[in-house]
Amino acid sequence: MNLHILDYLVIAAYFATTIGIGIYCSRKNTDTEEYFLGGRSFPGWAIALSLVGTTMSSVTFIGHPADTFKTTMIRLVPGLAMPLVVIVSAYLFLPFFRKGTISSAYEYLKLRYSASVSCYAATLFFLLQLIRVASILFLISLVIQSVTGLDYVLCMIVAGGVTALYTGAGGFGAVIWTDVFQTIVLISGAFIIVAIAAYSTEGGFLSLLETAQAGHKLSFSADLNTDTGAIEPLAKGFSLSERTMTMLFIIGIVQFLTNQFDQTNVQRWCSAKSAKEARKAILILGIIAVPIWYSFKFVGAILWAFFQKMPDPIATEILNGTRKAEEIIPYYIVEYIPAGIAGVLISGALAAAMSSLSSSINSASMVWVNDIYQPYIAKQQSDQHYLRVGFIAAGVISLFMIIGAYWFYVADNKTFNDIGLILISVFGGGLLAVYLVGIFSRLADARAIWIAIAGNAAFTGYLLLSTRGIIPVDYTLKIDIYYAALCGNTITLLLALVIGYFLRPKQDLKNLTVWDQDDKPLV
Known part of the structure; x- marks a missing residue:
């Protein structure tokens, strides 16, 4: 599969914009407060969009439509817990990180329990981010390779290198403002796919919607039985031995409560210019997150309906299990999206991955400096010393990300x-x-x-x-x-x-x- 020159120009423009934001933000990074928290100056709406971008990755752009293409909307049920959780966060959790100067979840653990508990949790978070950035870069590089036909290593170095450049140089300010830009690009991708599918189908959007509904693709109460290949109702009630709708919702509560204490979230709460703006960010997230996740699930349902009306051998192979479901979005982009617009959609996939990568790189470097290096390795150094260590940490994490992504590829x-x-x-x-x-x-x-x-x-x-x-x-x-x-x-x-x-x-x-x-x- 190969792209048109217009698509490459669009992707190049996307990369140039993210690098430009990073370079612009780098001029302000004169201390650790600015580098890790952006001077605590961000408005609530920007933090909300950044939080949306951070909760997504290439899994959202590629995996969510793929899941619904094969099954139903059932795996969005855990996400329905998000509005409930953000209300708790906005009015019960936020005060613990907006009183005084606490800037990480691990500082709270140190004050509440001990330095040992704090160091333990911070180390686990740091290691998880190392694994996370390598795996995300690996996956998005495979996607870019599949739609461009370029060498995997080149795709990995370009995507990873651009992310490392603007994140390492621009600090948290670059993370927030590129997240805003990337989230807009990401969300636009879902609408573009649905619009083009509707335009290309006789009967338009309503025809696709009726077909998806008739195929139970929009169901929140049924799932694919892998043994029979049929869509069947999911069990209800409480159970620890099987998956039910009730348990999926409870799992969502646990999952999103856990995420509230993730440093990538707490860092954003602390970076708002006021507690009011931080609370606004959390509440906006609760309002827009589920519709955005739904839109990507909805893309999969619409594409299923599209290929029911316009049979395609590749789509058929995906549905019968001969090919992986994750191939459907890359395949549709290359084969059915006009030149130039395909570049926008690929930029959306890149945006989904890069927003997660930049957040993990910056938050992991902050945790390394503030919660591990400063209290246990080099106490009472100057702020400039810790700023330099922050730059170095971001560079080392980025290098590990690229090496790890390459290892995943060669190890197969x-x-x-x-x-x-x-x-x-x-x-x-x-x-x-x-x-x-x-x-x-x-x-x-x-x-x-x-x-x-x-x-x-x-x-x-x-x-x-x-x-x-x-x-x-x-x-x-x-x-x-x-x-x-x-x-x-x-x-x-x-x-x-x-x-x-x-x-x-x-x-x-x-x-x-x-x-x-x-x-x-x-x-």
Whole structure:
């Protein structure tokens, strides 16, 4: 598959714009406050769009339509929990990061529990970001290779290099403003695909919509039975052994609550020019996130309807499993989108990946400097010293991203990625409970938290071994691995509260729990 020269010009313009934003923002980076938080000067609407961009990746642009093309809307059910979670975040969590000068989730853990708990969580986050950026760059480079026909290494170096350049040079200001630009490009891609599909079909949009509806592609209560190939209703109610609509919604609550304490989110809350703007950003996110996710799921349903009316051998092979579902968007772009417009859509795919990459690079370098390097490796250095370390950290993370993406490609497997994610789930799966115990109770200190973390690691490790057949069936629990985070956080929370009750910690909890907030206004 090859693109027209117009498409390459559009992609080049997209790259030039992101680099230009990075260079412009780099002029302000004279201290760590500016480099990591943009001087705490961003309006709420910009942070909201940046949060939208950060929650998306190449998975959103490529994977969401692919999933609906094969199945239904059912995997959007967890996303329906987002509006509920952001209300909790805006009015209960935000105050903990807008009083005083806290700029990371791990500073809170240090104040609430101990430096050891903070360092543990920060290290896990840092390692997860290293794995994440390598895997995202790997996936988007494959997509670009498939639609351009260019060498994989060239695609990887260009996409990774441009991201590294504007993120490393421009700092957090570049991350925010490129996220705004990239989110607009990303969202426009979904509308362009639907519009062109409707224009190319007899009967237009309404005809495609009726076909998708008749094929149950828009259903939130049914899923594809992989054994029969039919769309069947999903079970309801509570269960730990099978996936139900109720459990999918609960998983969404756990997932999005966990994300609220992710440094990429907290960093944005702290970068707003006021608490009012930070709260506005969170609430705007709650309003627009689900419709945006829906739009990408909807693209898959419309493309399914399109190929029902205009049969195509490649689309048929994707539907019968001969080809991967993730090929449908790249294939449609190259074969059905006019020259020039295809470049916009490929830029949308790049935007989805690069917004996630830039956020991870900057937040990981901030955590390295503020939560690991400064407190444990080089104390009491000048701010200029830490700024230089921040630049270096961003460069090293970017280099690891490119090396990791190349390793994934030449190794032709995901073993390293799988092992890394397993380790993170075992040792970090209960961190949501750690935050919730800290914020909503006066119980538990570092001792209780370490015991609770160990309990979660033991349970999650046992569950993973069970699902892989290493533990005999007679000694396994009938719990779907999909619910590992839910069960792990529940165990962590109960252990921390029970042990904390008996140990009765003594510490100053001012502004560290909901019960000990002073009347000082948010800043």
